[in-house]
Amino acid sequence: MKLSQIGEFGLIDLIRKRFPATDKNLLVGIGDDAAVIKITPERFLIFTTDTLREGVHFDLTYYSHQQVGWKAMAANLSDVAAMGGIPTFGLVSLGLPKNKKTEDVLRIYQGMFGLAKRFGCKLCGGDLFLSSEIVITLTLLGEVEPEFLVRRSGAKPGDLICVTGDLGQSQAGLEIIKNKKSSKPSWLKKHLQPLPRVNEARKLAKTLTLTSMIDISDGLSSDLYHIAEESKVGALIFAQEIPIGRSLLRMASVLRKSPLDLASRSGEEYELLFTIPKTQKEKLQLLKRKTPGLKITLIGEIKEKKEGLKILDSKGKLKKLKKSGYSHF
Amino acid sequence: MKLSQIGEFGLIDLIRKRFPATDKNLLVGIGDDAAVIKITPERFLIFTTDTLREGVHFDLTYYSHQQVGWKAMAANLSDVAAMGGIPTFGLVSLGLPKNKKTEDVLRIYQGMFGLAKRFGCKLCGGDLFLSSEIVITLTLLGEVEPEFLVRRSGAKPGDLICVTGDLGQSQAGLEIIKNKKSSKPSWLKKHLQPLPRVNEARKLAKTLTLTSMIDISDGLSSDLYHIAEESKVGALIFAQEIPIGRSLLRMASVLRKSPLDLASRSGEEYELLFTIPKTQKEKLQLLKRKTPGLKITLIGEIKEKKEGLKILDSKGKLKKLKKSGYSHF
Numbered sequence: 026m027k028l029s030q031i032g033e034f035g036l037i038d039l040i041r042k043r044f045p046a047t048d049k050n051l052l053v054g055i056g057d058d059a060a061v062i063k064i065t066p067e068r069f070l071i072f073t074t075d076t077l078r079e080g081v082h083f084d085l086t087y088y089s090h091q092q093v094g095w096k097a098m099a100a101n102l103s104d105v106a107a108m109g110g111i112p113t114f115g116l117v118s119l120g121l122p123k124n125k126k127t128e129d130v131l132r133i134y135q136g137m138f139g140l141a142k143r144f145g146c147k148l149c150g151g152d153l154f155l156s157s158e159i160v161i162t163l164t165l166l167g168e169v170e171p172e173f174l175v176r177r178s179g180a181k182p183g184d185l186i187c188v189t190g191d192l193g194q195s196q197a198g199l200e201i202i203k204n205k206k207s208s209k210p211s212w213l214k215k216h217l218q219p220l221p222r223v224n225e226a227r228k229l230a231k232t233l234t235l236t237s238m239i240d241i242s243d244g245l246s247s248d249l250y251h252i253a254e255e256s257k258v259g260a261l262i263f264a265q266e267i268p269i270g271r272s273l274l275r276m277a278s279v280l281r282k283s284p285l286d287l288a289s290r291s292g293e294e295y296e297l298l299f300t301i302p303k304t305q306k307e308k309l310q311l312l313k314r315k316t317p318g319l320k321i322t323l324i325g326e327i328k329e330k331k332e333g334l335k336i337l338d339s340k341g342k343l344k345k346l347k348k349s350g351y352s353h354f
Numbered sequence: 355m356k357l358s359q360i361g362e363f364g365l366i367d368l369i370r371k372r373f374p375a376t377d378k379n380l381l382v383g384i385g386d387d388a389a390v391i392k393i394t395p396e397r398f399l400i401f402t403t404d405t406l407r408e409g410v411h412f413d414l415t416y417y418s419h420q421q422v423g424w425k426a427m428a429a430n431l432s433d434v435a436a437m438g439g440i441p442t443f444g445l446v447s448l449g450l451p452k453n454k455k456t457e458d459v460l461r462i463y464q465g466m467f468g469l470a471k472r473f474g475c476k477l478c479g480g481d482l483f484l485s486s487e488i489v490i491t492l493t494l495l496g497e498v499e500p501e502f503l504v505r506r507s508g509a510k511p512g513d514l515i516c517v518t519g520d521l522g523q524s525q526a527g528l529e530i531i532k533n534k535k536s537s538k539p540s541w542l543k544k545h546l547q548p549l550p551r552v553n554e555a556r557k558l559a560k561t562l563t564l565t566s567m568i569d570i571s572d573g574l575s576s577d578l579y580h581i582a583e584e585s586k587v588g589a590l591i592f593a594q595e596i597p598i599g600r601s602l603l604r605m606a607s608v609l610r611k612s613p614l615d616l617a618s619r620s621g622e623e624y625e626l627l628f629t630i631p632k633t634q635k636e637k638l639q640l641l642k643r644k645t646p647g648l649k650i651t652l653i654g655e656i657k658e659k660k661e662g663l664k665i666l667d668s669k670g671k672l673k674k675l676k677k678s679g680y681s682h683f
Binding site for chain 1: 355356357358359360362365366368369372373375376377380383384386388389391393394397399401402403404405407410411442443445446447449450451452453454455456457459460463467476477478479480481482483484485486489491493495682683
């Protein structure tokens, strides 16, 4: 069977079954945003990797070299954040064409280093190789205390489903670029230079009892499916609660597309999707009042597995939640 | 300036200067086989990454998919070994063409997992992406106690230069394959399926006082240059002492090339090149007697930096040691 038939997630499932990783110190393996290794009883190590490849994940007709480096770093920092941790060190493996200008390579590093520095993360080495396109594989380490570690697998029926920020701008920005529609530079920022929610994730993990968390990299609906699969639960989403900003409304009208559809399938948002027990609702309200810069929206409720994943649309109709999102193969 | 003008090592130097990584817990950064991070006063973390790309590092006309996975793992395990450490966990980022057969992908994993397992190393996650060629980036973690950590930077004038195993077979094997010369399967094994010296490195680090160590991945002369640069020393190599096996003599005669030349520029050997103080010579002899399976050859002596890197040839003539080896750009 070819990869185009089995698909990316089918292949991951197969690898997971055939080559399981078990170790008494491996607390989280394949199936989460990052692996987690017990170093001491008080300190866990987060270990994650993510690749951006020219022509697949980005295109230099609309990305600057600095933005490419930034985005590769953002995707990895976001995975550390989704575990409740703090990024510490990183390695970069960089594939480069022979005719690439040295200055452009340094701009890629500037993008990576600049963003990493904001969060106290240090790049400490790596590997360079010849490639016909730019390929950036970043691997980050992070740390998390046992009490703040959040997995995808702890959501329970009755838990509230929350999301940070506004959704949809990343995908809308990409479609505007690709269709060469007119746009404001600020509309494209979420796609080209997203800011990972490292500080916000940490604040959430320290303030609330989070039962699960994931960063929105595949899209709200896909990533909710990941939580549901790992937690063995179902979910109900209220379509009208999905946070849509004013910019997205304008972008959607330029694209002549549904803002809600854009918001639920937009990947590379790097917002946080998380669940909390109902008893944490007051604490959540208090946190929101105390930190006005941090937008958190309650968008649904975790259900029993047998109920599946559903969405209540604006007309009060209950539908199956479409599992949208990107498969590489 | 283009990468083809500045070259791989020129680019690394530039990145190192422009983006230095400093942190009180970062004990070893860019410029060694791996980064080393202090986790506790008694335990240091080794962190290393290495990429193999189809068409650059290997070719499926002579590699099986399993061998590709094996070799990617071997290169990374060898870097952990060169620091004196034990490999623990790994992540793999794998780029694959859409039309690749699922069974071939599983064979790559088999190669990686099989070799990792021999050394107790567990693969615990990663990333998959679409690519026109196979690209494998492996990142490994390892552990090393402070007393066994070996860097490239500690060699001192007067130290003895030693190497494990026999050299030259990897390069000779590659040239035989590429020139379609007839060969025995055993001749190609060192190139296609090298066994990293993880256990040997550990034994050396535990038994001797090693002042520096590196794995031979670029070639004996290139890797000796790396030690000399990091240690700020010179070196003298005795050409007649470079360990050349009987197979290499036969392979060299098939290729009509000098065995000594092959042995000194052959990369991807994954043998260990290390230095010890002269006072350790007796301990070394004792170790060799006690472990007959472990071939160690004394090939030269560390000199003052001003003396440069020289080789005494078989006719007693002193020459500059050529810095051979591969540059990606």
